[in-house]
Amino acid sequence: MMAADKGLGRMCGLVKTGAMVGALAVSVSGVAGAQGGASSDGLAFGPANPFYAASALPFQAPPFDKIKDADYQPAIEAGIAQQLAETEAIANNPAAPTFENTLVAMERSGQLLTRVTLVFEGITQANTNPTLQKVQEIVTPKLTALQDAIYLNSKLFARVQTLYDERSTLGLDAESLRLLEYDYQEFVKGGAKLNDADKTKLKKLNEEEAVLSNAFTNKLLAGTKAAAYSTTDKATLAGLSEAQMEAATLAAKERGQQGYVIPLQNTTQQPDLTFLSDRAARKAMFEDSCTRTERGGDNDTRATIARVAQVRAEKAQLLGFPNYAAWTLQDQMAKTPETALKFMDALVAPATAKARGEGDEIQALIGSQKGGFKLQPWDWNFYSEQVRKAKYDLDEAQVKPYFELNRVLQDGVFYAAHELYGISFKERKDIPVYEPDVRVFEVFDVDGKPLALAYFDYFKRDNKDGGAWMSEFVGQSKLLGRLPVIYNVANFQKPAPGQPTLISFDDVTTMFHEFGHGLHGIFADTEYSSLSGPNVPRDFVEFPSQFNEHWASYPQVFNHFARHYKTGEPMPAELVAKIKKAAKFNQGYKVTEALAAAQLDMQWHTLPANAPLQDVDVFEKEALAKTKLDLAAVPPRYRSSYFLHIWANGYAAGYYAYSWSEMLDDDAYQWFEDHGGLTRANGDRLRKMVLSRGNTEDLQKMYSAWLGAEPTTGPMLKHLGLVEDRSEK
Secondary structure: OEOOOOOOOOOOOOOOHHHOOOOOOOOOOOOOOOOOEEOOOOOEEOOOOOOOOOOOOHHHOOOOOOOOHHHHHHHHHHHHHHHHHHHHHHHOOOOOOOHHHHHHHHHHOOHHHHHHHHHHHHHHHHOOOHHHHHHHHHHHHHHHHHHHHHHOOHHHHHHHHHHHHOHHHOOOOHHHHHHHHHHHHHHHHOOOOOOHHHHHHHHHHHHHHHHHHHHHHHHHHHHHHHOOEEEOOHHHHOOOOHHHHHHHHHHHHHOOOOOEEEOOOOOOOOHHHHOOOOHHHHHHHHHHHHOOOOOOOOOOOHHHHHHHHHHHHHHHHHOOOOOHHHHHHHHOOOOOHHHHHHHHHHHHHHHHHHHHHHHHHHHHHHHHOOOOOOOOHHHHHHHHHHHHHHHHOOOHHHHHHHOEHHHHHHHHHHHHHHHHHOOEEEEOOOOOOOOOOOEEEEEEOOOOOEEEEEEEEEEOOOOOOOOOEEEEEEOOEOOOOEOOEEEEEEEEOOOOOOOOOEOOHHHHHHHHHHHHHHHHHHOOOOOOHHHOOOOOOHHHHHHHHHHHHHHHOOHHHHHHHOEOOOOOOEOOHHHHHHHHHOOOOOHHHHHHHHHHHHHHHHHHHOOOOOOOOOOHHHHHHHHHHHOOOOOOOOOOOOOHHHOHHHHHOOOOOOOOHHHHHHHHHHHHHHHHHHOOOOOHHHHHHHHHHHHOOOOOOOHHHHHHHHHOOOOOOHHHHHHOOOOOOHHHO
8 A cells, every 4th residue: 555644744645555455465466367257156257357368458557448347346256266276276286395386386376366456456445336345345355265265275385384494405596585585474474383273263353354444444435425524604614715615616516415515534634724714613624524433323433443453462362472563563674563662752752842832832823813712623724824824924825826736747746757767758548547537657767668657546536545545556577577557546626627736735745755656666676576666564665655755845856846837937936945944844743643643553553462342532542641642732643433544554553654764765865965866876776776676675674775874763853853953054
């Protein structure tokens, strides 16, 4: 997932890579032909279904001009049946297990299911509707049951176990050995060593968790839409620009409402809180955001997530672990929750101290204006923007005209990639898309050979998940002869017709971030799809994306795209200097809100199995106090009740990964600065040693071999402004 919230930067707000075909962690990227017939629900499946055979489009891109909502369920059901049959054939093969007839056969299995589920997941996240949500409800438990049928197949595991025990004698190349070790660990992690009674218990828990997570997603989507701030009183929106007012008017019209509507983004704080001068309106919008899924009724998620946490703890106990975090982190870079907690704990004191100092500055400003009130969360963005203007003479309204979305994409994101890696881009108007605003580009390697296809879906819609992310419609695999088809999704406000798309520098950074995930997919160059591209641990998957953020402010790149949308003139040097000077402004707040979310995640997932069902409101309050992150004016970036990352998108006990990856990416950027900066030699070295290698070796060793040392937190603390940077003196 890549799936992407940038965390401390934005993953990727929500990087979806970790969630790709999440129910099917065993590779379902095979080549077997589709079977005709009917699904278990009696839905016909045959050659007329666009998923029946591999797409004839370039790169096997999805034929969105032919795909209908009714095509997904029969294709998924037929794919499940095919995958089960292929799995049974591998498990019951009378020949002695070999790498080819077991591991490679697994890699080749499930082509139909992979084809449809990658597209289905992408569309249900970015362009869903009630029909597709209903299909999700139907197929989610079936996909989970398939996962169990694979991992809990004792005959199949016996073959994998045999090969694993004999691995030193098999003469495998390094990548094949890694695949064997990876698959063995996945089987064990999935419960392959449990007795039959415990396997039955695990299947029930897995099914319940899948159903609950799907219910959470649908409740959150509906709750977020319903909680959008709306008003018919134009005066309450004082402070918004003409373009923002037009967008709010358009949003209201699209919903059939009078007045103005400001849809909510996925995070606690909302962008427009920076501009609204009416304090009552700010409070109302903030509370709309905080309570979006805490209002009772059908969209309240609290009972759902409390049970999800309990189910996960029960699963962990069944699998022999003290808590869910201990179980899920065993194959991550951190390895244990204790390591992740120690890492986060070390950041709390410098981050909160910085945040308190920032709050004191804001409170002083409120006092100087005779405000007569104590700083509250809904005041922070509004007054911190004034502090920023006063300290750095920087006004967001001055900056946005220099960041027009298309120029940022082509003269910024693509330009940096070309300078670093030699790749080039050509827009394809002939590739069908699922929504008119989506754009498609073909990516060419330095020698002119086709490398990948990339989709970009940047504008917010009510039927789209919040945040920003990257994932794949087609995954790379030399074994299967497939090149990658990746996509980036964001939630930028769509302008009124005829108006330019002017974005903030945070949005610029989001674009670079998500394309960093995209590069991880585009450069994938591995034999096996299970180990390809961004199919890596959560606490490494954010490294390429957060590293790519740095090029947004690199002078050579910045000067290439930061040009006035009307005149084409470059941003004045004094304004550029202000942006650079203000880069570390408000970092105490940003790091603290992200740490608070990460600690909420970890506290939920270190609950033992014997813990009672939690009162979500009480638990959250106590968890923040326990971790010393209960700053009244600094709420968590995501509160428990709308924390999509951890309840449905694969980041359970893993939101710390954004901070962990920040350590990796800042250390990496320091290496680039020490070795000449943005050069082809540096880019090619990173591509060869890291970006192209996926999960083909231990990630700690891979990173350290490239860096030439173990990663440290020093560059991160300096970059975030949490320690003094003497070079700026």
